[in-house]
Amino acid sequence: MDLTLDTPVQYVPRIGPARAQLLEKLGISTAGDLLFHPPHRYNDFSLVSDIGKVQPGETVTVAGSVRFAKNLLTKSGRRMQMVSVSDPTGSLEAVFFNQPFLVRTFLPGTPVRMAGEVSWFGRKIALMSPEYEINNTGQPLHTGRLVPVYPETGGISSKWLRGRISYLLSEIGSSITDHLTPAVLSDWQLVSLADAVRMMHFPENQTEAAEAKRRLAYDELLTMQLSAILARRQWEQSVTAHRVPVKDSQRQVFLKSLPFKLTGDQHKALDDISADFGKTYPMHRLLEGDVGSGKTIVATAAVYDVYKAGFQSVLMAPTEILAQQHYETVSRFLTPLGVRVALITGSYKSEMTLNSGQGSLTGGFGPAYDVFVGTHALLSASVTFDRIALIVIDEQQRFGVAQRRLLRNKASSNVAPHLLTMTATPIPRTVALTLWGNLDISVISQMPTGRMPVKTWVVPSDKRDKAYVWIRSRLSNDNAQAFIVCPLIEESETLTSVRSVKKEYDRLRREVFPDLRLALLHGKMKPAEKTRILAGLRERQSDILVATPVVEVGIDIPDATVMMIEAADRFGLGQLHQLRGRVGRRDKESYCLLFTESEDEGTIERLKALETHHNGAELAEIDLTIRGPGELFGTRQHGLPRLRYGSFMDSGLLHETRHAALKLVAADPALSGVPLLREKLERSTIGDSGFD
Ligand code: ADP
Ligand code: MG
Numbered sequence: 242m243d244l245t246l247d248t249p250v251q252y253v254p255r256i257g258p259a260r261a262q263l264l265e266k267l268g269i270s271t272a273g274d275l276l277f278h279p280p281h282r283y284n285d286f287s288l289v290s291d292i293g294k295v296q297p298g299e300t301v302t303v304a305g306s307v308r309f310a311k312n313l314l315t316k317s318g319r320r321m322q323m324v325s326v327s328d329p330t331g332s333l334e335a336v337f338f339n340q341p342f343l344v345r346t347f348l349p350g351t352p353v354r355m356a357g358e359v360s361w362f363g364r365k366i367a368l369m370s371p372e373y374e375i376n377n378t379g380q381p382l383h384t385g386r387l388v389p390v391y392p393e394t395g396g397i398s399s400k401w402l403r404g405r406i407s408y409l410l411s412e413i414g415s416s417i418t419d420h421l422t423p424a425v426l427s428d429w430q431l432v433s434l435a436d437a438v439r440m441m442h443f444p445e446n447q448t449e450a451a452e453a454k455r456r457l458a459y460d461e462l463l464t465m466q467l468s469a470i471l472a473r474r475q476w477e478q479s480v481t482a483h484r485v486p487v488k489d490s491q492r493q494v495f496l497k498s499l500p501f502k503l504t505g506d507q508h509k510a511l512d513d514i515s516a517d518f519g520k521t522y523p524m525h526r527l528l529e530g531d532v533g534s535g536k537t538i539v540a541t542a543a544v545y546d547v548y549k550a551g552f553q554s555v556l557m558a559p560t561e562i563l564a565q566q567h568y569e570t571v572s573r574f575l576t577p578l579g580v581r582v583a584l585i586t587g588s589y590k591s592e593m594t595l596n597s598g599q600g601s602l603t604g605g606f607g608p609a610y611d612v613f614v615g616t617h618a619l620l621s622a623s624v625t626f627d628r629i630a631l632i633v634i635d636e637q638q639r640f641g642v643a644q645r646r647l648l649r650n651k652a653s654s655n656v657a658p659h660l661l662t663m664t665a666t667p668i669p670r671t672v673a674l675t676l677w678g679n680l681d682i683s684v685i686s687q688m689p690t691g692r693m694p695v696k697t698w699v700v701p702s703d704k705r706d707k708a709y710v711w712i713r714s715r716l717s718n719d720n721a722q723a724f725i726v727c728p729l730i731e732e733s734e735t736l737t738s739v740r741s742v743k744k745e746y747d748r749l750r751r752e753v754f755p756d757l758r759l760a761l762l763h764g765k766m767k768p769a770e771k772t773r774i775l776a777g778l779r780e781r782q783s784d785i786l787v788a789t790p791v792v793e794v795g796i797d798i799p800d801a802t803v804m805m806i807e808a809a810d811r812f813g814l815g816q817l818h819q820l821r822g823r824v825g826r827r828d829k830e831s832y833c834l835l836f837t838e839s840e841d842e843g844t845i846e847r848l849k850a851l852e853t854h855h856n857g858a859e860l861a862e863i864d865l866t867i868r869g870p871g872e873l874f875g876t877r878q879h880g881l882p883r884l885r886y887g888s889f890m891d892s893g894l895l896h897e898t899r900h901a902a903l904k905l906v907a908a909d910p911a912l913s914g915v916p917l918l919r920e921k922l923e924r925s926t927i928g929d930s931g932f933d
Pocket of ligand 2: 537
């Protein structure tokens with residue numbers, strides 16, 4: 242069989258079915274996949290030195306022949322191999338451990354290259370566990386150059402990968418065709434694809450390695466940018482929207498009915514939405530704003546506009562508690578203006594149907610309401626909506642693409658509804674545009690006036706008792722309420738963590754606050770029970786709510802001014818900030834106490850960032866530098882695609898590729914000048930274009 246890029250990897254010489262199965266785990270199924278497998282770093286073994294000149298501390302490659310190799314036993318009983326290598330300038334020992342077979346590999350006289358760090362070994366210098374290659378007098382593979390180190394999996398070592406990749410490069414490397422034209426390449430200052438692949442595995446120097454990475458990352462991001470841009474064009478040209486005229490006078494009616502004045506950013510977001518409502522294609526906007534910045538009221542204003550235009554809206558929240566709360570907010574502001582608000586959640590929909598007097602669910606109680614607030618129960622097949630012109634999704638990253646699509650399809654007419662999604666998670670603009678280039682973004686970065694930053698302290702374990710005394714005094718002096726949050730022990734709310742929060746609740750109730758009224762809330766409770774407990778809290782039937790982080794998103798309890806978080810070190814700063822956002826939502830002085838048993842300086846330092854920083858985006862940034870991107874973009878929360886070459890942190894390249902993609906599409910909307918690129922795009926299955 243002729244070897245090509247599409248050849249299944251098991252047919253590549255010296256791979257076979259067993260190895261192919263292991264490679265599958267690395268996402269490699271064809272010869273081409275293997276060729277495009279990127280190293281995650283390089284060992285710099287490019288300094289080739291005469292043996293007589295090596296210095297301790299240097300990382301070098303030496304070439305010579307084996308003088309002798311022997312097995313030794315160290316004082317501690319470890320098996321050690323000592324191999325002596327010489328060239329005309331001198332000789333040097335290499336030391337290995339627990340590889341007794343090496344003495345048969347390093348037969349005296351064998352030509353050998355070794356690479357590694359030169360260290361002191363007793364009184365002599367030696368190479369400790371170096372990389373080596375024997376009998377290779379041709380191009381060095383594992384030494385004498387920038388040696389790529391690949392992400393590995395059991396049974397597949399970097400050394401083995403280097404061998405197979407180098408073989409493939411020489412056999413089919415030149416058959417890699419570029420999907421970009423020479424003109425485009427020079428315009429964007431990119432090396433050709435074939436060169437990039439070669440330079441990725443065999444860079445002459447760091448510059449070449451960087452150029453290779455840039456080209457491949459560029460391709461990866463460009464593809465995403467183009468799919469987003471093209472999807473948007475298609476959307477704008479082929480999908481029509483309900484017309485929602487926004488009259489200034491009607492806006493004023495709504496704004497005048499509010500007990501407060503909107504912030505400048507809230508006004509700006511509303512203006513953006515009004516402008517979208519005037520277009521021929523549906524809005525697709527992300528409303529991003531820190532916790533407590535007042536996103537809900539912006540959405541409520543939009544709902545009112547839609548009502549005035551004679552249409553219905555849907556407001557979907559990720560949890561029952563939040564849906565309930567949104568229902569109350571929307572009702573409070575809009576019922577006096579004549580808007581009929583429905584709540585549809587797992588536990589409420591049947592009740593509502595009965596009360597609606599509009600017959601069965603399937604028969605459609607739809608017309609009786611102007612806005613439906615709810616959870617994913619809104620998606621349940623039997624509920625149909627007639628005249629939905631606006632869909633608002635809170636904390637949108639918690640909903641999957643499939644759910645969003647379903648919700649959208651609920652609108653029975655062939656005209657698509659406007660879509661407004663809201664999030665408190667700061668997603669850098671460049672990242673959002675790359676992933677959802679079809680999204681418009683409004684950011685609320687201003688807090689309502691009168692908000693005071695939540696006073697925050699990190700509390701070490703020896704101050705615990707004092708802190709309890711302090712909390713008690715706050716509750717009695719300020720007539721306030723408090724949250725005590727215990728962390729999830731695992732990612733999801735397991736029984737163990739529920740048990741631990743129950744235990745803590747019992748302890749607090751018996752030993753610490755026996756005279757106060759405590760309530761317990763955790764994710765394993767029935768939705769109706771959660772709702773009951775939160776309603777009780779809001780109506781002051783309890784003083785302290787002990788909870789797992791289910792209180793994280795959105796809950797609004799007016800009199801809660803104290804937030805105490807147990808084992809705060811287990812949370813990311815962004816998450817802590819979200820939790821803290823449950824208090825300080827009014828003009829009352831509020832407090833956040835971060836308990837930690839950790840004595841690690843770095844951990845405490847990290848937590849202390851919350852004492853001085855009160856902006857979610859800044860905190861996410863800090864966590865990013867301390868803990869890496871996992872924290873900012875927990876894949877679990879965001880479902881961001883994994884990039885092979887590029888990084889969502891590389892805002893420079895995100896910018897550059899976006900501009901390149903826009904320019905390309907503007908000049909040549911059908912991409913007829915770059916047919917191979919167009920084909921590649923059509924083949925690519927890059928996730929959520931947001932328009933499905
Ligand atoms: P989030 O953006 O976190 O969803 P909310 O919409 O829940 O924030 O608003 C938080 C609180 O601030 C609510 O009680 C809301 O009524 C209030 N609020 C919103 N906008 C303003 C404003 N401009 N001035 C004063 N209070 C406001
Ligand atoms: Mg909210």
